[in-house]
Amino acid sequence: APAHGRAETFQIGFVPKVIGIPYFSAMQQGFLKGGRAFDARIVYQGPTTSSVAAQAQIVQSLINRKLDAVAVAANSPTALQAQANHARERGVTFASTDSQVDGDAVSLRVMQATDEAIAHTLVDQLAAQIEGGGQIAFVSGGPIATNLNLWISLMKSYLAAKYPKLELVSVQYAGEDISKATEITSQILSAYPGLKGIIGVNTTATPGAAQAVLQAGLSGKVAVTGIDDPNTIRTYVLNGTVKSAVLWNPVDLGYLTVWGLTQLLQHKALHPQNAVPGLGTIAYDATTKTLLLGQPMIFTKENISLDF
C-alpha cells in the first residue's frame, strides 16, 4: 500500500514499454537514483510483453491509485491519450519519457535525443565504415514499434539526401528476439551477397545481426552498427564485428525524468536551459514541453566497458 510519509515525498510511477530488458532496467536505476536525489518514491510496474493494451491497463491502475505523477515509455503515441486525459482530470501529473505520448494532456516529455540526431548518427556511423558505398540493410524490432519506424523513415530520407551511394536493399523485422534477428540477418546475407553494412534499429536487432555476421565469417567485411547498450554488445565490439554502437545513457534519462517531474510537482518553472544536478545543462522546449537529454552516445572499443 502506498505509504503517505512526509508531505514532500512524491510518489512517481514509471511504466516502461516492457519489463525484463536491460534497457528499461537501466532506466529504472535512473528513476531510483532520481528518487533518492529528489525525495520521491518510485513505483515500477510494466507489462511483460510490449503490448499497448497491457500497458494502458497498468497506467490506468497507477492513475487510479492517485500517485502524484506517472511517467510512461509509451508503446504507442496515441493509445495512452485517454489515460493522459484521465490523469489530468484527477490531478495526476502525466509524463512520457523515452517514447512519447501525443496530445496536450501530457505535462512533460523527456527525450533522450532528437529522433533526427539518433537516425543521423546511426547512418553516419555506418557510412564511415563503408568505403565507396554499396548495399545496406536495416534489421528492426517489432514491425509496429512507433519510434523504430520513425527512425527508419528518418534514416531513409537522410540516406537519400546525404549518402546516395549507399543503397538500402532490405528492411526486416525480428521482433524483440535476438535469435530471430540472427536468423533473419543470415538470410539477408544470403539474399544479398554483396551486402556492405547492416544497421540494427533496436537493442535486440543489433547483437543478433552481429552474431549472424560473425557466424558467416564476415566480420570486418560487413559493417554492423546500431542501437545497443554496452553490456549486450560488448562481446561483438571486442571481437571486432561491431566497430561502434549508438545509445544514450538510459540511467540519465530516468534520472532526468524524475528531476523534471519533481520540478513540476513543486510548481517550479522549467527554463529553456536548466542546471540539473549531476547532468549539467539540459535544454527544455516549452512548446512541446520537452526536456532533451542531449546527443546520442557512441560506444567504441574505448568506452565499451561502461556498465549500465
Place this chain on the structure above:
Amino acid sequence: MKTPALNIGRAAPALHRPARVPIAWRALLARRETALLGVIVLVVAAVSLGAHAGFWTRVNLDGLMVTSAITAVPAAGMTLVILTGGIDASVGSMLGLVSAIGGLLFVAGWPVAVVVPVFVLAGAVLGWINGLIILCGRVPPIVCTLGTLSIFRMGVFLIMGSAWITALPPGLTRFFVADHLGPLPGAAVIALAVMAVLAAFLRVHRTGRRLFAIGNNEEAARLVGIPVRRLRWATYALLGACVGLGALMRLGQSPIVQTTTGGGFELGVIAAVVLGGTELSGGRGGMVGTFLGTLVVGLIGDAIVLMHIQPFWSGVVLGVVILASVGVNEGRRARQVVS
C-alpha cells in the same frame, strides 16, 4: 468421462472407411509427407531458379539447418506427446527457463561439461512437472501446459531479474554451428540423430507401439495392461529433455539469453508437428512427417527473405502455403474416401 472422437477434425468421414486403393502410389499421394515433400521441392526450385542465387550458399544452408534443428529436436519430443493424445503448450517458456538456468550456471563459471547435461536434465525436470500435474492432478494437458507456460515464464523473470545473460561460452556456437560433419552443422547432426532414434523407437519398439495404442484409445490401452500413466508421463519428461537440448542449440545460434527467450516458440513446434500429419487427437502420425513439417516452416521463412518478398507479406505467404499444402492433401484424402 469424455472420449475424444476418434477422428478429430473430420467428423463426417469418420464413417467413410478408406477405400482400398488399387495402385500404391495413389495411397502415397494421399499421405501428408508426400504433400510436404512436394512443397519442399517447389520452394527449393523456386528459390534456386529465381534470380537470387543465395539459397545454395554455405551461410544460408547452415542458417536454415541450424534454425530447423532448433525446432526439430523439441518437435521430435512433441510428436511423442501428441501421439499419446497429449499436448505441451509450455515449451516456449520451458526453453526460456532452461536457458536462464543454464546461462546463469555458465556465468557462475561452471564448466561446460557439467552445464550441458544440466540443460537436458532441467528440461526433463520441467517436463516431469507437467507430467505430474497432468497425470497425478488429472488436469487436462492443454490446461496444465497453458498454465505452466506462464508459470515457467514467471520463473525466468524471477531468476534473471532483467539482465540478459551475455557471457556465454563461445564453444556452444563452435560446436553447434561452426563445426560440420560433412555438409551438416553440429546442430543438424544432433537433430537428425535424435529424430532417427525416436523414429526407429516409434516404429519397431514395443514401447513406441504402445504410445500409439495410448493415443488411439487410452481406456482400451489401460484395459490391456499398458502402463498408460507411466508412459504418458515419460513422454512429457522426454519432451522436456528435447527442449533442453534445443535450448543449448539455440544458445549456439545466438549466445544471449533474454527474459523473453523462447516466447512463441511453442506455436512453431506444435505447428511443425501437426503440419507433419500427426493428429492432435493422438494415435496417428510419425517422425518423418514432423521432420518434413519442421523443414517446410524453416524453408518458407528462408525463401521469403531470399526472394525479396516484402516482410509484411511473409505472414500471408506462410499462412497460405500451410493452408494450401494441407488443404490439397486433405482434399485428396476426402475424394478418395467418397469415391
Place this chain on the structure above:
Amino acid sequence: MNRLELRGIVKSFGGVRALKGVDAVIAAGRTLVLLGENGAGKSTLIKTLTGAVRPEEGEILIDGTPVVLRDPMHARALGITAVYQEPMIFPHLSVLENVFAGCEITDRFGRVRTEAMLGAVRPWLSSLDLAESLLHRPMADLGLGHQQLVLIAQALVQDARVIVFDEPTAILSRAETDRLVGIINRLRDDGRAIVYITHRLEEVPRLGDHVTVLTDGRVTGDYAASDVTEDLLLRLMMGRRHDTRQDDGTRQDGGEAARPPAAAASSTPPVLSIRGLSHPRHFHDVDWDVAAGRITGIYGLVGAGRSEVAMTVFGALRAAGGRIVLDGREISPRSPAEAMALGIGYLPEDRKKQGIFAPMGLESNLTCTGLARLSHGGWLLDFPALLAETRAVMRRFAIKAGTPETAIGTLSGGNQQKGLFARWAGQALRVLILDEPTRGIDLATKAEIHGFIRQLAEAGTAIVVITSDLAELMAVSQDVIVMRQGRVVDRVQGAALTAERVLASAIGAATTGHEHTGRERAA
C-alpha cells in the same frame, strides 16, 4: 479347485449400488454363465475381476489366496483377461497390433517381432474364420463384427488362466457363435476357467457348466446348467417384473410360431427399392425391396456388408453405382440430415462410436432426433416437452436410470441400447433401418421392442431389421434378405422362410439355387 472366488463384492457408482454383495465361484475347467436383466450388474462384476473397477467391499481370492487387483495390468499378470462388452479397439493400429496390444512379442531389446506374433495368432485365425490378410489392415477398416472377433483373438493369444467374455456374441451370427462356442469349450477342457455373459438363452446349455443369475446387484439363482430350464431362468431373471409384463413375445422369440402373419408377398410397390447398388469395397450389385407396413430382415455373417448398404441409403456412405428409389423417386442423400428429411431413419450398430453422447444426460440423448418438433418456433427448446417425452420413453422401454439428467454413458450396455432405439421410435418415417436393434438387450425388453417394431410397421413404416440373432430374425421379419460377402445371395418370404435355409444361404453352404437369386432379380 476354485481358481477364482468372489466374496461379498459391493460396488456403487455415486448413488447407484451396482453390486450389493455378490458371491461367485469360478473353477478351472468350468464355464460359469452369468445371466441377468439389463443393469443387473454383470459387466460391473466382470470389471472387478479384471481390476478395471475396484470394489468397495468384499474379497477376491485367486487359488485360495486373497488378492487386491490394483489395475488391469495386475490382473493380466495374474492370468485374468477379458473381452469387454464395449469393444476396446485401437482404430489406427493394425489388426495384428490390436491382437497383441499390451503383450507384444519382442526380442531382448524390446523390438516387436512381427513374424513371431503372426505365428502365434495363426492357429486361432482359422477357428475364428478371420482372413490372414486382415491382420495388416488398420482396425478401423473392419466392421464391428470383425472387430469383435479380433478382440476375442486378443483374449485367446494370451494364454490366460481365466477368460471372461462379456456378451461376445451380441452381434455375431449363428455361424460365428457356433465357432466361438466350440473354441470356448475347447479352452475349458484345457483347464481354463471361463466366465460368459449372454442374453441369448439358446447358448446356455451348449456352454454352461454352471449358471449364476444376477438381479439388481444380487445373486438370485445358482444352478448347474443341466438343472435349469428356460422357464426357470426367465422367472429368476425378471423377478417381479415377470408378472406385470406380457411375456408372449419372450417365449415366441425362441421358436418361429409367433412370426407376424406372413401375408402373401405384398403387391403394393415397395417404399424403398435399391437397384444394383455398389461400393468398391463393401458391397456389390445389391438389390433390396422394402415394402410399407412390412418388416424386412437382413441376415448375413459378420462382414456381409449389411451395415454399409444401410449407411449408404442413409447418406452416410457414398455408393459408386446403382440407384436408390424412395416412393418412386430416385434419391441420393449426401448426408444423414438429408436422408432424415426424406423420411429415412437409421439406428447405427456401433453404440459407443456412432450412437450415444456418453457424458450427456438421457434427455439430450433420447430427444436429439426430434429437436425440431420439441422446440418453440423450431429454434427455442421447449424444456418441459423435452422432459415429458424423455420420462415417457424411459417408462415405456424400462430404461433403468436415475433421472432424465443421468449421463447415458453410465448406464449399462443394454439400457444404452434401449435409449438409442427410443430415439427413433418416436419419429414419423417412411423407412426405418435398425442395425442390431436389440444388441445386448435382455429378454423381456427385447420382446417389447419386437412388439413395438411390429406396431411401427402396422402404422405404415417400412422397417428394415439388420440382425445377427437368428431367433430375432425369425421372430420379427416377414421378408428376409440374406447377404454374403457384399452380395445379396437369397431372399425368402412366407412359407419358404426357415432358419435352416437362411443360415445355409448365409454361410454359402446352400444349393446353388439361392446363390443367383439376386442377379436374376436384377436382370
Place this chain on the structure above:
Amino acid sequence: MSGFRSGRVLILGLFALLVLGGFAAGNPTILSADNLSSMAVFAVELGIIAFGQGLVIAGGDGAIDLSVGAMSALAQILAALFIMRGLPWPAGVCAGVLAGAAMGGCNAAAITRFRIPPIIATLGTMFAFTGLALIASGGNTIDLTAAPARFLAMGQGSVLGVPFQILCLYLPLLGLLVLIQHRSRFGRALYLNGTNATAAWLAGIHVNRLRATTYVLSGALSGLAGVIAAARLGTATPDGVPEANLISIAIVVLGGASIFGGDGSPVGTAIATLAIAVVNYGLNYNDFNPTLQAGMMGLILVLVVLVENLVRGRLPRLIAAARSRRKIA
C-alpha cells in the same frame, strides 16, 4: 442446462471474491467505482473474444480458433481505415464486425470444405490475417483520437455510471449467448456435436453448417472486440490483442469447458474472465512485483482445476472410503 459445470463456476466465483477481498484488505480503495470499472473495461475485449472461442470449442471434434487475436487486429485496422476515410462511424463498426465474420468464414471454409484440421487451418489464417493487418496499416498504428466522439465512447464512455461496453455490449452479449448455447436448438446441436460428432451426424445434425456458424460467430465477436479496443485506446494497432490467441483458450477452459468440446458455458467464461481481471488489476494496484503477473494466469488455471478435481473426485472418494472403513471397524 447442458454443458454447465456449476461446480467450476462456483469455485471460480469464490476464488475471485477471495482474491478481491485479499486485495481490499491490503488496500481498501481497490473497491472504488473507478477501480472496479477499470478492471471490467480492460477485460471486456478478451472476454468477448473468449465468448467466440467458447462457441468454437464447444463444437468439439478438435475445433479451436487460434486466429482470434489476428482477426480482431485486422478487423480493427479495417474499421479504423474506414472511419478515418470519412465513413460514418456506425458503418465503420459494422465493417469491422463483418470483416471479422468474413475472416471467420475463411476459417470455416478451410475447415469444413477443405477439411483442414482446425488447429492448422487457424494457425495458417493467424499468420495470414496478421500479415494482412500489417499490410493494410503499413505497419503503423492508426490514430483514432480524432474520430467521432460517439465512436470513442464505445470504449471510453459510460452509461448510468457503468462503462458503455459493459452495459450495452458485454452483458447483452452474455445474455444472448446463454440463450443460444443453453436454450436454443442450435446450442443443443452444438453440444451434441461437441460430445460425439459422428453420432451427431448420424442423428441428422448438420454438422458442417453448425461448425461453420461457430467460426463465423467467433470471427464476428473478435471483430467487435477489436473495434472496442480501438475505440478504448483511440488507436487501432495491427497487433490487436496479440495475447488473445492462447489466453482466450485458457479462459474458456478455466471457465469449465472441456477442450474436447461438448461442454462449457458463457457464464463460466465470463466468471473466468472476471477472475483473471481481478487478479491482474489487483496485482498492479497493490504494487506487487510486476514479474508475478506473468505467472498469475497460469497459477490460477492450474490451481483452480486441481482444486476442482480434488473437490469432485478425491474428496468424495476419501469420504466414502473413510465411511466404509468405519463400517468395517
